[in-house]
Amino acid sequence: xxxxxxxxxxxxxxxxxxxxxxxxxxxxxxxxxxxxxxxxxxxxxxxxxxxxxxxxxxxxxxxxxxxxxxxxxxxxxxxxxxxxxxxxxxxxxxxxxxxxxxxxxxxxxxxxxxxxxxxxxxxxxxxxxxxxxxxxxxxxxxxxxxxxxxxxxxxxxxxxxxxxxxxxxxxxxxxxxxxxxxxxxxxxxxxxxxxxxxxxxxxxxxxxxxxxxxxxxxxxxxxxxxxxxxxxxxxxxxxxxxxxxxxxxxxxxxxxxxxxxxxxxxxxxxxxxxxxxxxxxxxxxxxxxxxxxxxxxxxxxxxxxxxxxxxxxxxxxxxxxxxxxxxxxxxxxxxxxxxxxxxxxxxxxxxxxxxxxxxxxxxxxxxxxxxxxxxxxxxxxxxxxxxxxxxxxxxxxxxxxxxxxxxxxxxxxxxxxxxxxxxxxxxxxxxxxxxxxxxxxxxxxxxxxxxxxxxxxxxxxxxxxxxxxxxxxxxxxxxxxxxxxxxxxxxxxxxxxxxxxxxxxxxxxxxxxxxxxxxxxxxxxxxxxxxxxxxxxxxxxxxxxxxxxxxxxxxxxxxxxxxxxxxxxxxxxxxxxxxxxxxxxxxxxxxxxxxxxxxxxxxxxxxxxxxxxxxxxxxxxxxxxxxxxxxxxxxxxxxxxxxxxxxxxxxxxxxxxxxxxxxxxxxxxxxxxxxxxxxxxxxxxxxxxxxxxxxxxxxxxxxxxxxxxxxxxxxxxxxxxxxxx
Amino acid sequence: xxxxxxxxxxxxxxxxxxxxxxxxxxxxxxxxxxxxxxxxxxxxxxxxxxxxxxxxxxxxxxxxxxxxxxxxxxxxxxxxxxxxxxxxxxxxxxxx
Numbered sequence: 001x002x003x004x005x006x007x008x009x010x011x012x013x014x015x016x017x018x019x020x021x022x023x024x025x026x027x028x029x030x031x032x033x034x035x036x037x038x039x040x041x042x043x044x045x046x047x048x049x050x051x052x053x054x055x056x057x058x059x060x061x062x063x064x065x066x067x068x069x070x071x072x073x074x075x076x077x078x079x080x081x082x083x084x085x086x087x088x089x090x091x092x093x094x095x096x097x098x099x100x101x102x103x104x105x106x107x108x109x110x111x112x113x114x115x116x117x118x119x120x121x122x123x124x125x126x127x128x129x130x131x132x133x134x135x136x137x138x139x140x141x142x143x144x145x146x147x148x149x150x151x152x153x154x155x156x157x158x159x160x161x162x163x164x165x166x167x168x169x170x171x172x173x174x175x176x177x178x179x180x181x182x183x184x185x186x187x188x189x190x191x192x193x194x195x196x197x198x199x200x201x202x203x204x205x206x207x208x209x210x211x212x213x214x215x216x217x218x219x220x221x222x223x224x225x226x227x228x229x230x231x232x233x234x235x236x237x238x239x240x241x242x243x244x245x246x247x248x249x250x251x252x253x254x255x256x257x258x259x260x261x262x263x264x265x266x267x268x269x270x271x272x273x274x275x276x277x278x279x280x281x282x283x284x285x286x287x288x289x290x291x292x293x294x295x296x297x298x299x300x301x302x303x304x305x306x307x308x309x310x311x312x313x314x315x316x317x318x319x320x321x322x323x324x325x326x327x328x329x330x331x332x333x334x335x336x337x338x339x340x341x342x343x344x345x346x347x348x349x350x351x352x353x354x355x356x357x358x359x360x361x362x363x364x365x366x367x368x369x370x371x372x373x374x375x376x377x378x379x380x381x382x383x384x385x386x387x388x389x390x391x392x393x394x395x396x397x398x399x400x401x402x403x404x405x406x407x408x409x410x411x412x413x414x415x416x417x418x419x420x421x422x423x424x425x426x427x428x429x430x431x432x433x434x435x436x437x438x439x440x441x442x443x444x445x446x447x448x449x450x451x452x453x454x455x456x457x458x459x460x461x462x463x464x465x466x467x468x469x470x471x472x473x474x475x476x477x478x479x480x481x482x483x484x485x486x487x488x489x490x491x492x493x494x495x496x497x498x499x500x501x502x503x504x505x506x507x508x509x510x511x512x513x514x515x516x517x518x519x520x521x522x523x524x525x526x527x528x529x530x531x532x533x534x535x536x537x538x539x540x541x542x543x544x545x546x547x548x549x550x551x552x553x554x555x556x557x558x559x560x561x562x563x564x565x566x567x568x569x570x571x572x573x574x575x576x577x578x579x580x581x582x583x584x585x586x587x588x589x590x591x592x593x594x595x596x597x598x599x600x601x602x603x604x605x606x607x608x609x610x611x612x613x614x615x616x617x618x619x620x621x622x623x624x625x626x627x628x629x630x631x632x633x634x635x636x637x638x639x640x641x642x643x644x645x646x647x648x649x650x651x652x653x654x655x656x657x658x659x660x661x662x663x664x665x666x667x668x669x670x671x672x673x674x675x676x677x678x679x680x681x682x683x684x685x686x687x688x689x690x691x692x693x694x695x696x697x698x699x700x701x702x703x704x705x706x707x708x709x710x711x712x713x714x715x716x717x718x719x720x721x722x723x724x725x
Numbered sequence: 726x727x728x729x730x731x732x733x734x735x736x737x738x739x740x741x742x743x744x745x746x747x748x749x750x751x752x753x754x755x756x757x758x759x760x761x762x763x764x765x766x767x768x769x770x771x772x773x774x775x776x777x778x779x780x781x782x783x784x785x786x787x788x789x790x791x792x793x794x795x796x797x798x799x800x801x802x803x804x805x806x807x808x809x810x811x812x813x814x815x816x817x818x819x820x821x
Contacts, residue, residue, distance in 0.1 A: 007729035015736050022740070036743040044736045051732075116762045206766050268774055412786035413778070414795055420786055471784075478783035498780065500773075 027122030183215020235609030270339025503698025514687030541677025597642030
């Protein structure tokens with residue numbers, strides 16, 4: 001089977017090389033047959049990489065330990081769900097996933113554009129082919145990136161999946177991120193194709209806009225799933241730590257957000273052409289940089305794959321993309337002139353430009369902060385750019401961004417009069433004023449800088465939500481007048497006929513909800529780190545938490561992680577008249593270090609937290625436990641068992657471990673707990689769901705696009721077709 | 726080795742077909758058809774702009790003067806696109 005997988009990769013590399021050559025030849029000579037052949041090569045590439053994925057996935061599911069990758073990242077006792085998803089926890093497996101998604105998405109876009117963009121498509125095909133050649137080249141020629149490498153002697157047992165990755169969110173997080181990264185490759189390739197072909201209008205944008213939006217959505221979902229994993233698995237209680245790998249995914253999302261706004265300006269007004277090609281090139285470069293950061297090992301991160309030899313090829317490829325793209329943009333500078341000028345600073349396009357500057361500003365800060373340790377190390381002693389520095393710079397920019405998300409929808413294209421703007425802002429400003437007054441009356445939030453920032457953020461969130469609600473109401477009201485429809489029908493048809501616009505507004509509402517959760521949980525979180533014994537009670541954020549008793553279980557982890565040993569606690573929580581129970585756990589995975597004892601290896605390997613939460617719309621109570629297994633009443637029996645049962649059978653050792661676990665349960669040492677009360681944190685995840693819903697709404701094709709055909713005399717036809725809306 | 730050869734033959738068969746098929750471009754539209762697809766997309770985009778402007782006006786975001794100017798420009802651009810579509814031949818302005 002490994003031979004089939006390897007063969008599929010070699011043939012895929014040859015196919016991608018052929019696609020590049022055929023597409024360029026077809027583009028230069030105008031021989032369409034070669035362009036068609038190159039497109040078909042991409043269909044083959046997608047099929048070959050599907051075959052490769054199936055072969056590797058089958059090896060994981062069968063726990064075929066002759067595959068080096070399976071032996072490194074799975075084991076016979078790894079739960080089936082995690083076996084199925086272990087592929088992309090490895091360096092080589094994740095590269096294969098990247099290439100597979102590239103083949104699939106490239107085939108889709110080349111199929112959809114097979115009857116359009118005669119000048120652009122050959123060059124876009126060649127660019128997509130070059131990206132595919134790079135990733136396939138890594139998997140074919142670099143040892144650690146080969147997914148089908150086999151062991152001379154199959155392993156007796158695999159190392160198992162990294163315990164930290166045994167969380168459902170983490171298993172879907174990489175494919176979502178990669179769909180985002182790969183998705184941005186499509187508009188990048190078409191932008192480069194358009195530059196080469198000197199076809200710098202909005203055609204390439206119309207054909208790839210949906211891919212950019214899909215990429216943006218998946219990348220955003222990937223980032224949020226990573227945050228959810230951090231919140232629920234890492235045991236520190238936060239969801240964002242400005243870790244280099246987190247930042248690597250955030251940067252292309254930020255520039256991608258700017259791009260999907262600014263392409264509207266090019267579509268509507270023929271402006272920002274230079275800016276748009278620079279933005280999509282930057283987004284693609286950042287997407288590749290994100291992939292590179294996870295793999296190169298140049299920056300310390302909990303998410304990274306560690307030291308690697310892939311850094312140099314990635315740097316070379318990034319350099320090629322940057323230099324090549326920059327040269328192309330410079331050579332087409334005059335072709336990229338805007339068709340129109342900004343009519344007024346009070347216009348939607350002017351605010352889109354402002355929003356772009358803020359988004360790119362945040363991305364620049366994140367980029368600087370992420371690479372600052374490397375830069376400072378190169379010129380002197382290494383210094384870090386920690387979370388406080390990130391927060392200090394990005395918080396004001398985020399506040400401005402939320403304000404712009406509210407102002408943008410009330411503005412018309414070209415210009416808006418002050419009187420119209422005043423009318424449009426009356427209701428949102430009233431809502432904002434009421435919100436600020438209510439917040440000041442409820443809590444003294446302005447006694448420090450964080451409080452002032454939170455107050456400003458809440459005010460602008462209220463403003464944005466009021467604007468979005470008002471836009472739906474005003475639109476439905478206008479439609480009622482125009483079409484004499486009832487309110488529900490008018491609202492449904494308004495959204496149905498203007499999906500891009502109202503989908504975008506829903507996304508803005510989702511972003512406002514998300515920032516509501518971020519601002520509240522960052523500014524007003526209450527944390528308690530305690531070391532307590534059974535029977536002790538702790539007060540945190542209005543909750544009374546009592547450590548009732550310890551728990552211990554062998555191979556009985558409720559989270560399905562496959563952990564052989566799980567210690568934990570039962571907490572009884574009271575708030576007002578309500579009582580409920582939380583059960584935070586700590587999973588212990590055996591160490592593979594041969595120098596550890598036969599029994600102690602089960603206590604000294606990797607351990608992961610399984611936090612327990614009381615989720616709520618108003619606040620979460622978050623708890624994590626760290627049993628003190630270094631206490632003498634646990635360490636002494638472990639040492640004793642190491643001496644007595646080192647040569648015993650597995651069954652006997654299991655009984656010894658069970659006895660120690662029972663000892664922990666009946667004679668527990670004090671345990672360390674972290675308890676957090678995070679207000680409104682659930683709104684981060686709710687906001688994410690709303691964003692996805694809005695994006696789907698914006699992506700759904702309009703009925704007119706499918707229905708309308710050329711009819712009638714020019715003006716009469718135009719009027720008739722428009723009246724169908 | 727055998728698997729690789731089989732895959733190479735299959736890929737070669739698929740990618741070579743447009744090069745050896747009669748006419749060489751068996752599944753390709755004529756350039757005029759391709760241009761029509763692009764112009765239809767441009768037309769839809771322009772219609773969307775006209776509808777957006779009308780909705781903005783009805784919602785009170787634009788003054789009547791601005792709306793009339795914008796609408797006139799957009800309709801002129803749309804008519805240009807329609808003329809280009811008709812210049813490609815085939816389905817005439819009277820259409821269906």
